Amino acid sequence: MKCVDDFRLRLGSHELIPIVVGGMGVDISTSTLAVEVARLGGIGHISDAMVHTVTDRRHGTHYVKDRLKQYKFNVGNLLDKSVAQFDLGLLAEATRLHVGKTMEAKRGPGLVFVNCMEKLTMNNPRETLRVRLRAAMDAGIDGITLAAGLHLGSFALIQDHPRFHDVELGIIVSSLRALQLFLKKNARHERLPDYIVIEGPLAGGHLGFGADWAEHDLAAIVAEIRAWLHAEHLDIPLIPAGGIFTGGDAVRFLEQGAAAVQVATRFTVTRECGLPDDVKQAYFRASADQIEVNNTSPTGYPMRMLKGCPAVGSGARPNCEAFGYLLDGAGHCQYAELYARELARLPKGQKIRIWDKTCLCTHMRNFDCWTCGHYTWRLKETSVREADGGYRLLDTEHVFRDYLHSTGDEIGLPIVKEDEY
């Protein structure tokens, strides 16, 4: 029976283990996790979501405090945050710091990519995206995965960068239609994406589907895209993602022609993952009926999360002057608008609780929005219980090697001795 180690991913001049650990913002797929995956020969992702917060936490900068100080005068203005612009120079600096430190730490044969979400509109969608992409390239990132959005204009933002043809550039799509749009819009750049991540309906984070997400099937979307690329004589590596929980699941896709698989959920309970330990334990304990897809993200995309996580119904005061990553080009966020409505409606002093949307920046920053993959409820199958009843956290190396060597639907528990790896 075949295992993932029987396959290799060829990307440009690189020969890699065909395991990609997907980007998980905000700082859930940490630099440490990404660098460890690269050391093992795969592709690890960092995310540039809320990069100022991440560098403040990791590198002692104080971008968020300074931004709040600058725009504090506007905190009470809930309906118009357009004044709270991001300083593009500081955004570039923070991105270079985050990416640069990660790349300095990188060892071994694998690669580190950055996940760059278009829906992080940051009060100035085009310019902030331009700065984020270019700063990551300046700082030596191996590749950029364009995520959460159609990215119709993203290649144009970087086409004159000296590394445009050297950095691996990929796009995440959830349908053939989205891929066709992307390729059509970017045709004039004479550069195809180097890889395509096809994210199905069982993934964590935001989903590229509507309310009918459950009617879609990853394998069917992959087959449709593969057939179309073949008919167009286009040869671009395909990387399915979403619900690939075991080595056996991965092998099924690789045998059908996938170049690699992108996985994430299994790594959320590793020591290297940025989630706090109590959240990792909540993921381990989760039952299938606790995992839902809801519409509480102000991005407008459905998002999968654990029911009852602190982000939903919290009524946090909008923090757009400190964060503001989801402000559209006109300075609006759906959550801030709902908050303003409740503030006006409720008697003074009554606690505000909002269920329709979450203050996503604040809650992702505080690890209170427990976004997760569909199979999070199966994580308990991947570990052992400690004497105190909690589950043992896993090493990234253990999970990676389990994907690599397991056959069928076996899952190796963390009882193997180090030298058995």
Ligand SMILES: Cc1cc2nc3c(=O)[nH]c(=O)nc-3n(C[C@H](O)[C@H](O)[C@H](O)COP(=O)(O)O)c2cc1C
């Ligand atoms: C906790 C968590 C956070 C995620 N955050 C992001 C993100 O910020 N951007 C993104 O493009 N995908 C995000 N994803 C999706 C993953 O990168 C990946 O494609 C997908 O979850 C793979 O499916 P799996 O989790 O079933 O293995 C996230 C997934 C999880 C589990």
